[in-house]
Amino acid sequence: MDGFGIRIENMRKRYGEGDTAVDALKEVNMTVAPGEVVGLIGPSGSGKTTLLKCLGAVIEPTAGRMTLGDEVIYDDGWKIDDLKALRRDRIGFVFQAPYLIPFLDVTDNIALLPMLAGQPNAASRSRAKELLEALDVGHRARAQPSQLSGGEQQRVAIARALANQPPVILADEPTAPLDSERALAVIRILNRMARQYNTAVIVVTHDEKIIPTFKRIYHIRDGVTHEEAGEGREIGD
Amino acid sequence: MISLAGRDILHSWGKFVFTGVGLGLLIGATLTMAGVYRGMVDDAKVLLSNSGADIWVVQKDTLGPYAEPSSLRDDVYRAIRGMPGVARAANVTYLTMQVKQGGENASDVRVMVVGFEPGQPGEPGYLVAGRRITRSHYEAVADVRTGFELGERIRIRRQDYTVVGLTRRMVSSGGDPMVFIPLKDAQEAQFLKDNDAIVNERARTAANPGLNRPGVPGLLEAIQASQTTSRSVNAVLVQTQAGLSHEEVAEPIRRWKHLQAYTRAQMEEILVAKLIATSAKQIGMFLAILAVVSAAIVAFIIYTMTLGKIREIAVLKLIGTRSRTIAGMILQQALGLGFIGFVVGKISAALWAPFFPKYVLLEPGDALRGFIAVMIICTIASTLAIRAALKVDPATAIGG
């Protein structure tokens, strides 16, 4: 998976038709390399969430081009049929809240994704264990989500995002409910995982605490992205 | 692949089991209702089976002896006994009445007093305790439902009868337990009045100048004696000779004896279609309502359970779970709920059925139909929840 993890060119999104039409995204261009963590920041109403939904393949952009890994998945229209499989296998999601499935234990929360993709149960579970070990929550493998602390839950959520080794992870304000120390820990993990699993990570945030950690930042204002260099502050591993 | 439905049920099993038990009691009520109907039909059928008759001969133009009153002279049976194809024929009387039961603090029990001739059709086919009647008077065989025990005395009109045997499931079409007494006693019991009434009747006859004529000694006595004797029965039970169709035997009786003769099939039609038709419809309505209520409750429960998981479903959809998997999960839960409900319902119905005052017959066929109905109802009920789940936009998981 050389080249880039994800690349977006001239993406536009228009809601509605005719007079009432609103252009949520006017011109979006992004490129994130595998192993790279970039920030996507912007004020409310700037089109941040719309962009995320387009990237997550839950809504359809109006125009543009999106390349995932080395495959063009969108070019003025979806190029692949099974968006669910796409979301399942090739995009990892980390949400503001962990959103773990409460009736599955930690392992199965993660193993569910490979299982949905058709992997055998044993392979899925060992993959989950491996991820949990990597994220230092291996000792909670059999715990129920409700028994975990907030930080542990978020790590499990990250593990789930990595479960199918997607080329890209979309993190939607993953640090919003956390204090700065924990927020930085999450970013640290994301960075580590991005490198370890060679995944492109887009962190949508407006959390001042973590913005300085990005090396590259995309600002979005009125539906237009602007690439900037970030501070790239070292936060250790 | 793990079972999402199973995991969810395990996770909230308390809620699930209690909901299932609640639903089960409702299903139990529904099954019992069906059992009440089956019990009524069965009451009618056992009444016919227990009489051991192939043909019922009754008064002309009546639906007797169960659905309408019927009265025949008690020597009619001799004429019928001589008809072709008749193997056995016996008089029988039926009288529904209240009898006192239980000595000191006596309570009334409603019974059907059957007068039968020992060894003839109309006799109870089998006993659960005691012996058959051996004396031609003042012995009785009672159904256990009457509450009488062996050796107890039953007072029917003016005579005391000793209970010598007990039967089971010997009931009238209305579900009243039967008491069997010798025919002659029953004839008296049916037509003989209480002592005061007899004395009054005698005085009334004596006061009639036409019946109490001077110069005609013995006339009054003769009239009074004729007033207190009964030579009537309600029906003649006929058994046909083997190898003859019942209709073949019944037809000449109708034609030449100027009596009504019903075959077993016709009698069943009268009892089931005419006598309990309204009750059956009543129960049918109730059953339909219960089914709708059960369906509504299952739908409601499943719908609420699904709405409680809407966020998880959004996440599941976002991470690429197929609609089929989600629908399957909800359907499996609904069916699981239905299954627990059915099992609890069947158990509860079987447990409380014996305490019903009338017979409740829980047929395995009904249970099977009930199970299928529950499963269909659960499937239909879950569609509402499935629709709601499928409408969940995975995008709602993103951006709050």
Added chain:
Amino acid sequence: MKFDAVWVRRAGFGLLGIVLLAVFGYVVVRTGPFAPVRVTAVTVAEGSVAPALFGIGTVEARRAYLIGPTASGRVLRVAVDVGEAVKAGQLLAEMDPVDLDERVSALNASMARASSAVSAAEAQRQDAQARKQLATINAKRYVELGEKKFVSASVVEAKQQEQTSADAAVSAAEANLAGARQDIARLRAEREGLRQQRQNIRLVAPADGVVTARDAEPGSTVVAGQAVVRLVDPASLWIRVRFDQGRSAGLAVGLPAEIVLRANPAKPLPGKIVRLELLSDSVTEERIAQVAFDSMPAGITLGELAEVTLQLPATQPGPVLPNASLRQRGEQAGVWVLRAGVLQFVPVRLGSASLDGTVQVREGLQAGDRVIVHSEKELAADSRIKVVEAIVGKGA
């Protein structure tokens, strides 16, 4: 915490499910049509039965008397009341004689007159005899005179004719007297008849007895043959018992009987059949027999209901069964026999039965066979059964 939560829940849930399914299975197998039919069974024993006949009767008097007048008339007085004991010949009641006494007086007068008539006839006869004697003497003398030719023959003939007339007059007078005497005899007989009638309106007891009814009071008119007073002989009370024709085999005069009167059901009284009526009641299909008490109990009332049990001699020993085990299948009576755990319907021919419900089997069974007595349901050859001590009550 390795085996926490999920496993505990899974185990708990599984246990609950197993319990529920076990109860469900029990319910399905133990109730409803799949449940085995509970039965009681008995081993056929060798024994003899003491058949007995049972009948219902009323106390009646063998000798009952209806006392009434032989001719229609009005009751003058009734001398006795219900319950009174009377002796033979005692006056019970009297009818109004109306004109009987007057008719006797009239006859007496007629007889007096007839006596006078007899006297008159006697006198006439004596007169005629006197005339006859004179005529005879005269005739004799004139015959002698005629022979001596003192008088003419015609005179002699005249005298002889006179004598013949006088003879005839005597005969007539004698006949007259006899007629008058016969008249008296007739009148006496008539008077005797009236006396008899006068006696007859006095109603007297023909035998010792007790008055059971007083059917007419003084002043009421009764027709000939209608009872004024009814009597019974209390020593002649017996019971008229009706036996069902179908269960009257063995009925015979002299059989000992056990009589239970309704008034005193706790104390059976001994008796025996003294008469068996040849005519049985075709309407009620009953035979009628009279049973007399061995010793007359006190306080017995006529018309009282009595239950009579006759003990017949015990039968020859043979296999016996409780009658509850008998089943009717079409026209065939039989029993369910349990052979090696399999039900089998065996037709039987029955012998005598006793009142306590034991029946002797003539054909079809041997002693030692296991026979189903009671069952919860109608049995069939493929019924699943469970033999229990008792289906209802204790042991059930």
